[in-house]
Amino acid sequence: MPGSAVRDRRGSATVGAAPAERLERRPRRRLKIPPVIWLSIGLLAVALIVALLAPLLEPYRPTAQSLRARLVPPVGFGGTLAHVLGTDHLGRDILARLIESLRMTLFIAALGTLIGALVGIALGLLAGTAGGFVDSFIMFLVDIQLAIPFTLAALTVIGIFGTSIAILIPVIGLAGWSQYARLTRGQVLSVRQMLYVEAVQALGGSQRRLALRHILPNVTSPIIVLVTYTFSQIMLLESSLSFLGLGVQPPQMSLGMMVGDGRNYLIGSWWIAVAPAAVLVAITVALALFGDWLRDRLDPRLER
């Protein structure tokens, strides 16, 4: 991986977390955010707030059934304001389930991303700074991980240990670790060539201090970009598994599971599947737009 001093300096200067900024005090460029990105950020913020406040916003209990109000269409398609987005085959309110599912989906994706990022960054730092056998072994683990597709690995673990959130989250979280490990290792290897690293070593700084205080802050900006990508990857992995009935299990619910449930009622009651699918698409699209924009901002090398 080619090293690039310009990128790391500029990147960390925009993030505003690195010592580079303190040294240089360059005037902060005014951040111009295009409207599409404002829209994406707004949408993600709304999703986050709704997920956090879920119990307050749900018009009904998401599991409450009403046999007299089954398969009610949404407002505008023959439904009433009692169920704005309609109901499913058991008369459960779609809006309430949507909010609850959003909460679950975002919760799993956030925790999964955190696990994958922490494990991956730690191993990447270790591989990059320690080198030698440790490096080879960690990269060997990455090779193994890359040879087994995420979905298949997750399915295998679920097949063996059963479906529960406590297993689901680490499994899909670990699906992303290798990307963080490779990125961090590559960054460390290029940052290690820098003069200031040599200076720290010459001054007698320990390996640990070097890794955590001097190298880590300089690799943050590509990692932030990677977070936006793995977050949506993990969200989609969870959604796919739940869609197949192998992820989140009732009475809990997630967006993918709602789409999967709605699949059987596409004839006649399309809204059961369409509502969660639309939310899923909106979030992945917003995340992708935001991630692309962030990458272009933080990583001028990749500008197209």
Place this chain on the structure above:
Amino acid sequence: MNAGSYLWTRLFRSLLTLFAILLVAFLATRLSGDPTQWLLGDTATPAQQDAMRSELGIDKPIPEQFLRYLRQIVRGDFGTSYFEHRDVLVVLGERLPPTLQLMALAIAFGFALGITIGIVAAVNHDRWIDRALMMITFWMYAVPNFVLAIAMILVFSLWLHWLPSSSYGTWAHAVMPTLALGSSYAALVARITRSSMLDTLGQDYVRTATAKGLARRVVILKHCLRNALLPVVTLVGLVAGSLVGGSVVIETVFAWPGAGRLIVNAVLVQDYPVLQVAVLLVATVVIITNFLVDSAYALIDPRVQYAR
């Protein structure tokens, strides 16, 4: 390091990876519990279970079991499906052709469409057609495959009645699964082709070719595209693995009778031998594909750095 020793190192690493996956698969099946319970049912006596255990060899120490397991695999004996009571290789073998067919269609579709979009976008760089195409590929990439599948079923099957919503047989059955599985790859290929085409379009030899009066079509297809396709070829290796994950979902949605549905079903009914052989097969294919792609890359392009 020269190309020859690079390939040997790479081959050694691939074999080592495969061995590690065998070990993981073996340990995973041991972790999954005592198979005699499923094989014999609740009515079995402890004596029967003991007999079964020694027959299966799972009363021996773990390292000995692993050696025995390796011997079995070398002989091609991957075990018997708990539920169909047949050789798992036969069970899986029956389901592979539809899956391979679907993957081949998706890859062909993805690359044909992706390369076309990539070329058109690069040639019209920064004009409205480039922006429109990039917008389309963005959506193709961002929309999850099962959402796309559901949307297509709604529109083309239930509203327009153009295509059958599920099952297998005629070409009409293959249209929607191919699109659902292939569209994100088309988007990926399009983006990579475009940026790599833009790189080559700016090269001196392209300017020379244009200057000496060659037709634009010849310059683009013969001089640019051939060089621009190298990164796209690498993509095949990366895509091989994720296609499997995608086909698991897509086959289930469209009731496509392939290995993906077999795997989902094996997880649901806890048919571990089937699951294990499927994982081993996919891992082997991915490892071999990546090895071949890396080798091809090293042989085609002498500038590739061999050291990691």
